[in-house]
Amino acid sequence: MKKIFKYISLLSIGVSILACNNFDELNTDPNSAYTTKPDALLSYAQKQLADYLNTPSVNENNFRLTMQYWQEVTYVDESNYDFVTRNISNNVWLDLYVDTMQNLVKAKSIINEYVPTATEQSTWPVTKANQLAILDIQQVFIYQTLVDTYGDIPYNESNSIESTSLPKYEKAADIYTDLISRLKNDLSKLDPSGSGFENPNDPDRSGDIFYKGNVAKWQTFGNSLLLKLAIGIADHNPSLAQSTATLAIGNGVMTSSADDCLFRYLSSSPNFNPLYENLVASNRNDFVAGKTLVDYMNASSDPRRAAYFDENVTPYKGGTIGTPSSFAVNSHIGDFAYTQTTPGVIMNYTEVAFYLAEASARWGIGVAPALAYANAVNTSLSEWGVSTTDATAYLAANPYNATNWKKSIGEQAWVAMFNQGMVSWNFYRRLDFPVLSAPSTAVSQAEGKVPVRLQYPVRETTTNPTNYAAAAASIGGDKLTTKIFWDKF
Structure with a gap:
């Protein structure tokens, strides 16, 4: 210091x-x-x-x-929680x-x-x-x-x-x-x-x-x-x-x-979005979608997949966490990450809507928990351009579970925070959902677990x-x- x-x-x-x-x-x-x-x-x-x-x-x-939203293609140190080598x-x-x-x-x-x-x-x-x-x-x-x-x-x-x-x-x-x-x-x-x-x-x-x-x-x-x-x-x-x-x-x-x-962000260097900087301007293909999220979204036919991921492969396919993953055979990240002017999120209404859902579930503040949950999920779906018809169908298939509200809110917040990794990490640690497993190749310092803090x-x-x-x-x-x-x- x-x-x-x-x-x-x-x-x-x-x-x-x-x-x-x-x-x-x-x-x-x-x-x-x-x-x-x-x-x-x-x-x-x-x-x-x-x-x-x-x-x-x-x-x-x-x-x-x-x-486990993304997976590295060649160099997989960070996917295995080696945060020391690069300081x-x-x-x-x-x-x-x-x-x-x-x-x-x-x-x-x-x-x-x-x-x-x-x-x-x-x-x-x-x-x-x-x-x-x-x-x-x-x-x-x-x-x-x-x-x-x-x-x-x-x-x-x-x-x-x-x-x-x-x-x-x-x-x-x-x-x-x-x-x-x-x-x-x-x-x-x-x-x-x-x-x-x-x-x-x-x-x-x-x-x-x-x-x-x-x-x-x-x-x-x-x-x-x-x-x-x-x-x-x-x-x-x-x-x-x-x-x-x-x-x-x-x-x-x-x-x-x-x-x-x-x-x-602006359209020209050095003021374009850092997503574009790392995925396009770097002239490297370092990342693909992560298998954990892709499999979860595939299982629920999540309509946000078309915005989250590119359709370079069908069906959507994610790279195995912690393992080198081919750029050719796995889904790429969506167009938003390949666009110079995609705004950088500090905090948005989707994030706040999930806090409101959690406040309702915990303390009964505001509208009923099921309504607050539906509003949070709908807000995320709207953020990513999902139609009202598809949003209604998705919510019907993924209703609020009052007996395990942490699972309902935790898993949906995880999907919704796809482009807000730090916020997602907080939801995960607080609610203990989704259930994530560390790759078997993770560094020994992780003790077989997904990290819950940085050293x-x-x-x-x-x-x-x-x-x-x-x-x-x-x-x-x-x-x-x-x-x-x-x-x-």
Whole structure:
């Protein structure tokens, strides 16, 4: 950690200066000097977060492989949970703590130090509060992602580069509780009557690529994130989870795809979707559909197959998990992954609809569980272009099972989160469905199981050894099989 944090500020400031308010100019001229603005830092942070969550790069995000959606063609290390050879945890740590988080921290600093002009005096207090809250909501999202990935992590000291280069780790459960309080406070500060990061002259040039400065949309996103935090601790702290979920739903979560938090990629390099980068621009054929998912969808004649997979082979066929799989004889990933401008998903209504289904099943919040389940499944089917007729038939064949609601919601969430591997991993660990088996060829560190966390970066063992050792002991061992605190069953 020491070496990482020694160059965080230089790295984040350096790359952020290259950013500008218009996304398509993010990489205009690396040799030119730009004035660092919070808008530019926000744009850069959002792109880095979107790239991490959506990339299929085996060097960073392997959750599509872990959840057995995809299978590697030739090099199958990651399908067998070898995350050490490519230093994957190191890369994830840098993606989230450095490239994303520190740009948000720097943006906050600039906003706090800004002295408004005379014409801004009357509106600046509301604008400032909105901007700081929007930035912090994104930090809450990132910290939750880090906790869900590793367990105990550096938290309060992780942004204090000037005071410590050896940040201590804090208990994951305590961080979650603080994130809930922090997010509630952020939401209380948002005022849709004021400005955010929008560009009044040209919305498309807003520094806020997710919502173009729309404060009301950030309220909806924040409440949806609050619901996600609540569902995350449903088995750990049911009372806090239920009260938080009730508050979030009552205040207004996503209700349609119009509320989706997306990153709009462009058609040209380097700003096209990282799926396209890895599947097309790389000139490599590294991935095919995974047998586990394909077999499940074939068994239920799932109408989403036509969108998820290419029809290069009939019937649809998936590569055996953990085994080299021919690109010629197995189903390829669908057209969405071969399209430059496919939006990158941060959070969407389909994900939220499944949280609502889970809240209904657990606590009776909202509509009846069977209706909430049907809405979640229908939302996914609609997202992938399935007709109303086919959606009705699919739901009739796959009804809600009240006696085993975790299986119903868990399996359908798994199918629905096909392009959101990290989110799917959370559903899987929390609900224990679908039932997935590790390949017999998996690395010994997996102990014959599908991993339930990533190990800490190897760099931490040498640069921040004392705090690393304390964290490893606190969580029960730095292993792929050590459960995150909320993973109770």
